[in-house]
Amino acid sequence: MSRQSNYLSISDILVTNEKIPCKFLHDLPKMGFLDPSSTEDDLKLGTNVEIPLWLAESLYFRKPPLVSVDLPKIYKEAYREILNADACTVDLHKLGQHFYELGCYIAKHDIKGEVANTLINTFRQRFRMILSASCSTDSISSLQPLSESERERTAAAAVTEKALSLWLQRGDCPLSTANMVASHRKRKRAEMEMF
Structure with missing residues (x-):
């Protein structure tokens, strides 16, 4: 499951602006401002920082990579277990408004492929809830636990x-x-009567 970025999409801009945890694999001079807790000008090897996804991806895909991307907490094992058990009880709007979209980006960094499976399983479980919310007249309460993309689809x-x-x-x-169907039925009936 991969995700192509859409340069002109406002929702894609919001998704790629989400902060994700990264670990720097090299010393970076004059980049200490990326770590709000640092008092130094340089960013040291092994520093863990949350940076926007767009920046993390550009640093990750360099040769050699400057960062390793860690899974955000909503895609880690504890949350995956909750979502796989009963995704309908989770308020995805509070947990992550762009749960599916961010998950598609993050799935590239998940070696085991469990994030992609969780995204699919979560949507399958929540589909009935989305369907009932789309037919509901009480739209505010039915939309409350839905993520942003689920709200758009609803x-x-x-x-x-x-x-x-x-x-x-x-x-x-x-x-x-x-007329075509009616004449076809008449012809079939006539053929059946002949036998």
Whole structure:
């Protein structure tokens, strides 16, 4: 599961601005400002710092890599166990508004591939909740535990559900069998009667 960045997407900009934990693999002169607890001008080897994802990715993909990327706490084993057990009880909006999108970026740094499996499993478990929220009239309480992307999908589904409902209520163009299907059925019936 990989994620391509979208330069013009506001949501992608917000996702890549999320801070993730990294460990610096080399001394970096004049970069001490990246560590808020440091009083030195230089950033020392082995320093653990949370930096924005866009910066972490650019430092990680250099030759040689300058940082190693650690999983954010919401993708670590303790949270993965909770999500795999019952993802519907978790308030993803509080935990991480961009849970799925950030997870797609982070999955590249997960050697075991457990983050990708957790993302898929979480969405599968939460799909029914998203579906019921899209049909609900009490939208505020039903959207509360959803992540940002789940809210967007729920809103789009609600618009579609409303449009379908309005179309069905109009009644000015009732559904009927197409001529091609009707003639096909007549021909099949005639063939069956011959045997």
